[in-house]
Amino acid sequence: MQRYKCIIAYDGTNFSGYQIQPEGRTVQGELEKALGKLHKQQAVKVTGSGRTDAGVHAKGQVIHFDSPLNIPEDRWVKALNSMLPDDAGILSVEKASPDFHARFSAVGKEYRYKISLGRTKDPFNRNYVCPFPFALDWKAMEEAASHLIGTHDFTSFCSAKSEVEDKVRTIHSIKLFESGEDEITFQFIGNGFLYNMVRILTGTILEAGSGKINPNDLPKILNSKNRDMAGKTAPAKGLYLWKVFYDN
């Protein structure tokens, strides 16, 4: 058996999230279906770096799988892409050592969140950015972000549904930049993110930018360990799992 590491992009709009489930079309489900076809219907299990929710996109999700097939790496890309639906695309497949694990070997992740400031209804970005047609104080947003960088207990920035015990995570950087006409992007890099964490961070920074939250209250919000203290959860459609980092 050979272990393969594979980078996949997907448009999350029409998926019920990454993780396989009894009902609904999922990224993992489509991947396992495609691999099944390439393995004469023998089940091939796919392990991802983590889940993404319904509507959340990926530019660089990483998965691994094991296969007895000896296929060159570029032929894997073509074969899988021809079996996958149009809204998922394999970017690369490479041989990995048997101890590589898409989830447990990951040392960090980059997420991006796209926000449209435009006041005009744009049918082309309806599934790909979060509309926020209000005035934003850039300095207040950067100040709010600066308090979130570092190692903190992010309980206040995690969905109450989360069953994870340890909510301490390290955010290495948060950058805000213009990414197009009337479009801004928030870039988050960290060692790991809790359930809904990037969407709550985004919602909170936007509330700081629109004056609903005082940026200087961020340390207090972190210390409260109370989800209700932070801002609203920003919608799924603006969120992209951009990159997963591994050592080597």
Add this chain to the structure above:
Amino acid sequence: MQRYKCIIAYDGTNFSGYQIQPEGRTVQGELEKALGKLHKQQAVKVTGSGRTDAGVHAKGQVIHFDSPLNIPEDRWVKALNSMLPDDAGILSVEKASPDFHARFSAVGKEYRYKISLGRTKDPFNRNYVCPFPFALDWKAMEEAASHLIGTHDFTSFCSAKSEVEDKVRTIHSIKLFESGEDEITFQFIGNGFLYNMVRILTGTILEAGSGKINPNDLPKILNSKNRDMAGKTAPAKGLYLWKVFYDN
């Protein structure tokens, strides 16, 4: 009654084209439904500058309609957008004189065709560009385009299904330019375009670029008045009705 001129953008992916028809979701149908709601279910007829096919997008389609309602122009935009589905967006509404006609007053149109040269499967542009992951000779494409500019009988560049008698049209300009990473755009401006004409022009220029058609044969192809002599019809998804021109 007041006549209104209205500019609308739509993502053509999930529409069975612009024009209303017994079956299928159409742009005109959704517009008339939205206007019906604003007029207590009284039918309001919408007239467009022309049809677009299923899958073809619009950045600036123009329509007109008549209404007894006296609503400020910006309130029309908000009211219509709140009634329309997410994949269609009103960009502007303005009062027009009673003799303005979206189709007959138009003096020209701009279409753009987007082509992706990338060799990587990109799930995010699957409905918005035509993939063409092959080498292209830019000079050959510009030479082919130069023969198409001007006033010609475009029978060779018109679907055989067309019932229009007069196939003489004037193309004012064709420009080819890079529009993103691995993306090029063909821009066509003319006094009018026949059924499938922009898609056949695009297919032909691409065949000149990939060496299947000699650019110097373009005059011969025009003179043949034979659809079979020109290139293939490029797919709908790369085509955008960009702008409609009116005098004044």
